[in-house]
Amino acid sequence: MAGGERGVFRSGDGEDWTASANQATADVVTVPGTWLLCSGEHDIEVVRQDAPSGD
Numbered sequence: 001m002a003g004g005e006r007g008v009f010r011s012g013d014g015e016d017w018t019a020s021a022n023q024a025t026a027d028v029v030t031v032p033g034t035w036l037l038c039s040g041e042h043d044i045e046v047v048r049q050d051a052p053s054g055d
Contacts (some may be wrong), residue, residue, distance in 0.1 A: 001010050008021035
């Protein structure tokens with residue numbers, strides 16, 4: 001998944017992207033008290049569970 005000014009998109013292969021949410025919504029979103037929502041740029045590394053370790 002990826003989100004930005006044009007909305008939220010999803011991809012199964014990282015190449016073909018499909019819109020998966022509207023750009024704006026009036027719905028109320030609630031999250032658990034232990035979650036932190038923050039805006040701005042993020043550096044996220046996705047690692048497969050079965051990926052070999054860097055040892």
